[in-house]
Amino acid sequence: MIVARRKPFDEIKGSVSGAEQVLILGCGTCVAVCLAGGEKEVAILASQLKMALRLENQNVRIDELTIERQCDREFIEEINTRVTVDDYDLILSMACGAGVQLLSDVFDHKVVLPALNTTFIGVAEGPGVWTERCRACSNCILGVTGGICPITMCAKGLVNGPCGGAINGKCELDYNRACAWAMIYERLQKLGKMENVRKIQPPRRHDLATSPALVIHKAYQ
Amino acid sequence: MILDSEKFVVTAEIEPPKGTDVTGLLASANALKGKVKAVLIPDNARGVMRMSPLVVCKLVKDEGVEVIMTVACRDRNRLALQSDLLGAAALGINSILCVTGDHTMHGDHKEAKPVFDVDSVQLLQMAATLNSGKDMNGNELSGAPEFFLASTVNPFASPVELQTIKFEKKVEAGARVFFTQPLFDLERFAGFMEHARKYPVKVLPEICILTSTDVARYQDHKLPGFFIPEDIFRRIREAGENDLNEGISIAAELIKEIKRSKLADGVHLMPGREKGAILEVLERAGA
Numbered sequence: 001m002i003v004a005r006r007k008p009f010d011e012i013k014g015s016v017s018g019a020e021q022v023l024i025l026g027c028g029t030c031v032a033v034c035l036a037g038g039e040k041e042v043a044i045l046a047s048q049l050k051m052a053l054r055l056e057n058q059n060v061r062i063d064e065l066t067i068e069r070q071c072d073r074e075f076i077e078e079i080n081t082r083v084t085v086d087d088y089d090l091i092l093s094m095a096c097g098a099g100v101q102l103l104s105d106v107f108d109h110k111v112v113l114p115a116l117n118t119t120f121i122g123v124a125e126g127p128g129v130w131t132e133r134c135r136a137c138s139n140c141i142l143g144v145t146g147g148i149c150p151i152t153m154c155a156k157g158l159v160n161g162p163c164g165g166a167i168n169g170k171c172e173l174d175y176n177r178a179c180a181w182a183m184i185y186e187r188l189q190k191l192g193k194m195e196n197v198r199k200i201q202p203p204r205r206h207d208l209a210t211s212p213a214l215v216i217h218k219a220y221q
Numbered sequence: 222m223i224l225d226s227e228k229f230v231v232t233a234e235i236e237p238p239k240g241t242d243v244t245g246l247l248a249s250a251n252a253l254k255g256k257v258k259a260v261l262i263p264d265n266a267r268g269v270m271r272m273s274p275l276v277v278c279k280l281v282k283d284e285g286v287e288v289i290m291t292v293a294c295r296d297r298n299r300l301a302l303q304s305d306l307l308g309a310a311a312l313g314i315n316s317i318l319c320v321t322g323d324h325t326m327h328g329d330h331k332e333a334k335p336v337f338d339v340d341s342v343q344l345l346q347m348a349a350t351l352n353s354g355k356d357m358n359g360n361e362l363s364g365a366p367e368f369f370l371a372s373t374v375n376p377f378a379s380p381v382e383l384q385t386i387k388f389e390k391k392v393e394a395g396a397r398v399f400f401t402q403p404l405f406d407l408e409r410f411a412g413f414m415e416h417a418r419k420y421p422v423k424v425l426p427e428i429c430i431l432t433s434t435d436v437a438r439y440q441d442h443k444l445p446g447f448f449i450p451e452d453i454f455r456r457i458r459e460a461g462e463n464d465l466n467e468g469i470s471i472a473a474e475l476i477k478e479i480k481r482s483k484l485a486d487g488v489h490l491m492p493g494r495e496k497g498a499i500l501e502v503l504e505r506a507g508a
Contacts, residue, residue: 155324155326155335156294156295156321156324156335156337156340157337158321158337158340159340160340160341160342160343160387160390161342161383161384161386161387161390162378162383162384162387163321164320164321164373164374164375164378164402164445164446165323165324165375165445165446166375166378167377167378167379167445167446167447167448168378168379169379169380172323172324172327172445172446173324173326173327175442181383182380182383185380185382185383194382197386198386198389198390200342200343200346200390200393200394201342201343202343203299203338203339203343203357204338206338
């Protein structure tokens, strides 16, 4: 899933400055799971903003709404069945960057601002802990590396083995973190597949991952 | 080629200047002239921005000192790397050290984009392909370089097998000389050399003139790739203000032993806190 973090409060408060009617729009999927932009986080931000702006004698109406997904037109289109978007000076989106953009596309006459910084594609490790696992590089080599991605898990994205800075299986950037290649080694040993990494991996194909990427399912081409 | 010597090879590193003043650089190069086989010019080592190694190599070479140019993967993509390599060949710089490069997070421009478009193994392949008269995508070159390729190996990191696999990949990709991470533990190094001797490559372990500052940085995990054994660590600590002198002694002892036991094909000296330290080490080691 997409993992995001809320922007610093002062930055959010500064971005809504001058507006009289603000809609804080949450997203009920990834960012709700990672406790950054779901219904609860919308309510917390709304309360914080109301208090802070009141203390500054700013009279701002702040409404809250959370939809299932902001990265899907179907769900964005139902917003107007629940509130009137034109009542607001701006929409503060608590979705990931993709959601903010689709929202801006659909309501292109409205100012849509991000309240989150989108951080990575990752997994839930346990309560409140998420780790990055995928860089969406469009040429997956997880089959070779025992299900551990060196593009993501190695700070240098090295595909031919560890750098010289790793000491005792720890990453040179953070000695509390395992070196991706030490993890790959352990996994491949367990699987009896060390031969997977004895062959030189060719340079990555960045032509397969140019921005902006596009996928059209063959049934819809 | 300069590193292809049968004799015990001594090389030393000179750091490119941070700025346009090359007086110190040329003085260091001239001081080492005749004392070392070649000087190695690093490429924004530890991610700290300095003058381009391509330019520094040309300046040092013009002083009559042989050079080895480092090319790191951290700052340039495959186009820029190949461009610079062709440029180096045109300037007569033919000894190339291919490394991954320290991460930008260790340097003085932490906000920079770390490139790592290719890794050190792929960089070696790229340079070897240029030697064959083609660029890495198979396009014909008008005029081909004659690079002699070097790389690095860390004999002190674990898991050892992974380092060994990478070493073998580098040999396959065309590396003929290997520089190592700083050597302090001869026994561990000997274990690696037993394996390395099976390949047609030369190994030049790095000899570092330790000071108390290094020891403190090592304790803070700020010296990636370093592995300092307890006894050497203690010698520097106990030397107090004489730490530099002790560091020079340790370096000289290591070189003497490597030379005596023919453990390696030579040594590579890192500059210490004081510029003259390398010369002092060489004198004490009789190298």
